[in-house]
Amino acid sequence: MTTTPRWRALTHHNLFWPVVVLVVLLLVNVPFTPDFFSIRMTNGHLHGSLVSIVLFGSPLILVAVGMTLVIATGGIDLSVGAVVAITGALTCSYISDQSDQSALSGVFFAIGIGLLAAVVCGLWNGFLVARMGIQPIIATLIIMVAGRGVAQLVTDGQIITINSEPYKLIGGGYWLTLPFSIFVVAAVVAVTVVLTRKTALGLLVESVGGNAEASRLVGIRSRRIKIMVYVFCALCAGIAGLMISSNTSAADGNNAGLWIELDAILAVVIGGTSLLGGRFSIGGTVIGALVIQTLTTTIYTIGVPTQTNLVFKAAVVIVVCLLQSPKFRAKAFGGRFGNKPGAKGGTGQPAVAPAQTAKTTEAAPKMEVS
Amino acid sequence: MLNRRNFLTAAVGVAAAGGLAACAKEDEGSSTSSSGGSGGKKLTLGFSQVGSESGWRSANTDSVKASAKEAGYKLQFSDAQQKQENQISAIRGFIAQKVDVIAFSPVVVTGWDAVLKEAKAKKIPVVLTDRSVETSDESLYVTLVGSDFTDEGRRAARILEKVLEKAGHKGAVKIAQLEGTTGAAPAIERAKGFKEVMDADHKDDWKIVVSQTGDFTRAGGKQVMAAFLQSNPDIDVLFAHNDDMGIGAIQAIEAAGKKPGKDILIVTVDGVKDGFVAMSEGKINAIVECNPLLGPQLMEVVQKVKDGETVERWIKTKESDFMQDQAKEALPTRKY
Numbered sequence: 060m061t062t063t064p065r066w067r068a069l070t071h072h073n074l075f076w077p078v079v080v081l082v083v084l085l086l087v088n089v090p091f092t093p094d095f096f097s098i099r100m101t102n103g104h105l106h107g108s109l110v111s112i113v114l115f116g117s118p119l120i121l122v123a124v125g126m127t128l129v130i131a132t133g134g135i136d137l138s139v140g141a142v143v144a145i146t147g148a149l150t151c152s153y154i155s156d157q158s159d160q161s162a163l164s165g166v167f168f169a170i171g172i173g174l175l176a177a178v179v180c181g182l183w184n185g186f187l188v189a190r191m192g193i194q195p196i197i198a199t200l201i202i203m204v205a206g207r208g209v210a211q212l213v214t215d216g217q218i219i220t221i222n223s224e225p226y227k228l229i230g231g232g233y234w235l236t237l238p239f240s241i242f243v244v245a246a247v248v249a250v251t252v253v254l255t256r257k258t259a260l261g262l263l264v265e266s267v268g269g270n271a272e273a274s275r276l277v278g279i280r281s282r283r284i285k286i287m288v289y290v291f292c293a294l295c296a297g298i299a300g301l302m303i304s305s306n307t308s309a310a311d312g313n314n315a316g317l318w319i320e321l322d323a324i325l326a327v328v329i330g331g332t333s334l335l336g337g338r339f340s341i342g343g344t345v346i347g348a349l350v351i352q353t354l355t356t357t358i359y360t361i362g363v364p365t366q367t368n369l370v371f372k373a374a375v376v377i378v379v380c381l382l383q384s385p386k387f388r389a390k391a392f393g394g395r396f397g398n399k400p401g402a403k404g405g406t407g408q409p410a411v412a413p414a415q416t417a418k419t420t421e422a423a424p425k426m427e428v429s
Numbered sequence: 430m431l432n433r434r435n436f437l438t439a440a441v442g443v444a445a446a447g448g449l450a451a452c453a454k455e456d457e458g459s460s461t462s463s464s465g466g467s468g469g470k471k472l473t474l475g476f477s478q479v480g481s482e483s484g485w486r487s488a489n490t491d492s493v494k495a496s497a498k499e500a501g502y503k504l505q506f507s508d509a510q511q512k513q514e515n516q517i518s519a520i521r522g523f524i525a526q527k528v529d530v531i532a533f534s535p536v537v538v539t540g541w542d543a544v545l546k547e548a549k550a551k552k553i554p555v556v557l558t559d560r561s562v563e564t565s566d567e568s569l570y571v572t573l574v575g576s577d578f579t580d581e582g583r584r585a586a587r588i589l590e591k592v593l594e595k596a597g598h599k600g601a602v603k604i605a606q607l608e609g610t611t612g613a614a615p616a617i618e619r620a621k622g623f624k625e626v627m628d629a630d631h632k633d634d635w636k637i638v639v640s641q642t643g644d645f646t647r648a649g650g651k652q653v654m655a656a657f658l659q660s661n662p663d664i665d666v667l668f669a670h671n672d673d674m675g676i677g678a679i680q681a682i683e684a685a686g687k688k689p690g691k692d693i694l695i696v697t698v699d700g701v702k703d704g705f706v707a708m709s710e711g712k713i714n715a716i717v718e719c720n721p722l723l724g725p726q727l728m729e730v731v732q733k734v735k736d737g738e739t740v741e742r743w744i745k746t747k748e749s750d751f752m753q754d755q756a757k758e759a760l761p762t763r764k765y
Binding site: 102360 | 481486487608611639640641642644646647648651652653655656657659660673676677680684685686703706
């Protein structure tokens, strides 16, 4: 087979493999559910599997986008699941105390309280990581463990059910026939992309991730950048928390956002961001999160027996991660897809010294396989 | 960097203080429950709870505390926070304090032989609540006070017969099942009991067309049901292993433009307050109760065991089934 330059450019694009996997997963559904791709109008809004995937995947996309920036600085944030639970718990318990749960002012105030709590969690994480020099995995573990306790304290260990139409809009409502959460996600992703790719911010984040000390020496305020990404990540998790609680009109301190941190990290990795930091791809993360949500939906629609759910999931994840590894592709398919590992890097140009670039791109495939 | 060590200590301190605060909250309950009661030497009961993972569990805890107070027993309450090692050390503590009876809801099924033998050696009787254990020596515990999950599955199938009759449904019935957490006893046994009745009496007309875990949560129930409706748009009946998954599924059914309780008949297990609210709105057709309020029954058994009377190996919790027309009436009495 001849490889035209265009084909080579396509297969070496960093989003090529995640998109291939996503398309394959979607197609797998068709034999089981012939009208899988059909979208119809029901009660004045669109309804169908594709809409469900985006709707239920929205919180994961948000959390994963925040996680991408944290991982780009070489950190990791395990506390996002707990932040999801805290935000949902605070917001819903405030709304449930109102005499008129649908009053707009009350709902906005409740959302404000919830997001403020999320920002405080982010500041705490950033403070521990950037100021105190604690390993990110340990620093964020504190809120991961303690935060869920806080959420349960807020909800008194109960599931708080609310009945507020405006609040329901965020995660379960529709606007212009589409789920409202799609617009929220689009806005957050757009703002993130503009901030990181149209300003120097993305470059700074990558350089901090490449080498924090070197960045500091050239005059970048590494610590401030780090604190910023943790706050941003927590804020994204907070919005996801609003969405999850709004979707079911209930706050469940025990289960809301449980293990979402792991799914988010997986989405980031599938999207081609290196866990070592130094480069990132927001587009890849969004695709990665959609892959995970599609996988979950696929399991439900094709009727994988409950007991083998996790095995099925694991098998797909292993295949995806292997496909993402240029070294593996070189071995499995010969030179066609695999040569020049990491030649394209992230969508952003590596902002660090050449030696550092070589190190990250070489080590990245290893991390992605593991 | 210099003060990393100091800071870590401080961080651990903060975490520990948080833990203490939680403990203090727990203590309030137990100290109030030890006051009051009749004269003479009070019976002391050591109770180790699984944790506080759900509304059902908190209702269970409150019931035990309240009925111990009512019976005039001194209650030593300990929360294991979902960890077996906490529970084992709590039981050792009860043995050291020489309580009269030990009761506990085991976090997991196995690994209790050693600590139960210690209790037996000190002649302290052990009563299990809610969940059972697997042990090589049956004499290690006196009795189990708890629900029969398999029977709940059977009752769900029986009440579904009534629901179908009331709805005037004729012919084949396509059933979707929302299972609990994979591997959890209630999930396995509720599915088993339901299938038992189905295989015995409805081999030809009932069929479970889809079955998937919703992890006992609303979000899980909603997401799975949305997918079910896509792959099997002609589902007649939903059997959910708990109310919360059923409530989530109702939202998915409504989003798909169908009427829960009419287009799709819904039977759930548990009987929490929100489940009854949904049933009174006509969205759930029937609820099979799984009663967490086993405190009074437990105290009765504790007294009998203390007095040396023989009790049954398994004392089943008193439970009822509710159809839609009973929902409004029963709603105000739901405590959890």
